[in-house]
Every structure is written in structure tokens, then in C-alpha cells.
Amino acid sequence: MVMDESVNPRLDRLFSALADSTRRSILMKLTNGDEGVMELAAPFDMSQPAISRHIKVLEAAGLVTRHRQGTHRMCRLAPDALGEIEPWLDIIADRYRSNYNRLDAVLETMKPSQQGDD
Amino acid sequence: MVMDESVNPRLDRLFSALADSTRRSILMKLTNGDEGVMELAAPFDMSQPAISRHIKVLEAAGLVTRHRQGTHRMCRLAPDALGEIEPWLDIIADRYRSNYNRLDAVLETMKPSQQGDD
């Protein structure tokens, strides 16, 4: 019995890609505009192949797209990439709130009769 | 030169914890209220120790808290747990939008004089 849509490989890849400081840094940098791999790699104390693989992970997660531009392979932040996360956050938040409301109602029911029980 | 606050172990742990369907399922289940480990484990085709460790990961990420209740160790969704993600999403989204605005401006500037250069 699947209780929700939590079994979601796309979301797995998205969150997994975001779970690395280097990759989040790369994304932040890309908000300033497209950049090549070498420029992206520059600030990091890490080899170019390492950065290449981080970019590959971001690409696989749908967070980054690429296109050739001369000898450069430009990286671009995918427009609606992070948008997939928000619905999930909203679902959690909504369900959580509605549960708290129910809990409040229960507590309200109990209050007149007795209190002091923890 | 650190260009942003992306080097953030807390965020690492948060995203990493969310990058697993089983753990997201557990979180969803907890929006219905507190539950013990056995109840949480029930829907999964997985051993109890496996679920115990998933819960431990969620706890370490600050997504879940626990308290004893008789022989049960009840799991509870941490109230503001996911709240830490939203600011980061907002920063990314804001920077991305402002960049797009700048890009639009540049394109607007280029349009009257010339186009066709890629």
C-alpha cells in the first residue's frame, strides 16, 4: 500500500544533487549567468574532472542544461528546476498544519473537563 | 572567496535526508501524528533495524524528534524542520529572476542596434 507519492526517483535525484555544498555553490554561481566548466571550477580547490562530474549530477537531476559555445560547454540553470521541490514541501506543510489543527481541536475538547495531564 | 553560504553542513544533512523515498514516506506518515518505530516500519518491505536507521538520519537532520511513551519511542515531525529549505530556495529563485531581468535588459539593448550574433 503506497500511502503517498513519496516513491519518486526524480525527487531522489533532485534532493541528492542538492545535498552537496559544492553543487549548491555551482548552482548559486549559475544564477549570475551561464558559465563554462573551467570558470565554475576555478573557485574550488578541486580538480576539473571532479567538477565535471558534479555538473553531470546537476544535469541528471534536471537542474542544469548545457550547450556548446565555441570551445566552451556552457552550463545554464534550468528555469523551473527547483519548482519541483516546492509542491512536495507544500504537501508536507499542509498535512502537518491540518494535523496540528486536529490536535488543537482534541485539546480544546479535553480542556473543559480536565487539565494538568502531560 | 566564498561566494555564498552554500557551504552548509546542516543543509547537506537536510537535503541528504530528503533524498530517500523511504524517509520521505516516513515524514509523510508523521504528518498524521506521532508514531512508534514499529508502526512506521510496517508498510515497508524492510527490516526494523533498517527503519531505525532511517529514523536516525531524519533525527540527525533535525526533521524528527523523539520521546519515550511507555515502551514506545514516539517519532514526531519537527515543527520548523523544512523551514530551513525555503530560504535557500528563495535565494536561488531571487538571484535567478534578477539575472533574467538583467539578461532581458541586455537583450533589449542589443535588439535595436543589431542581432544575429550568437
Added chain:
DNA sequence: CCATTATATAACAATATGGTTATGGATGAA
């Protein structure tokens, strides 16, 4: 005390992740 139930921990194996160096392929310039 002993048994039961709930949960954690230990020990282990398989696979994933993230880094390295070395090298290969693609593009543009001379």
C-alpha cells in the same frame, strides 16, 4: 525474576559517492 514487546546496536556485505591522476576527443587558431 522472567517473559514479552519495542527498539538499538554490532558486524558484515554490496553498492554508491566523491576524490585523484592519466588520457582522449573536440574545437579553434596558427
Added chain:
DNA sequence: TTCATCCATAACCATATTGTTATATAATGG
């Protein structure tokens, strides 16, 4: 063609993650 630059891939290693089974610990009840 030849060279330099940009980037990807291969091979490799160390560590982390995720599952397993077996066992230990904690609380509760007879």
C-alpha cells in the same frame, strides 16, 4: 597539420550509505 585549450572519460582508491541477520538493552506485566 599542429598546437593549445576546454572538457569528458577511464581506472582507481577511500569512504559512506544501505541493506541484512544476530544480539543487546529498556520498559512493562505476570
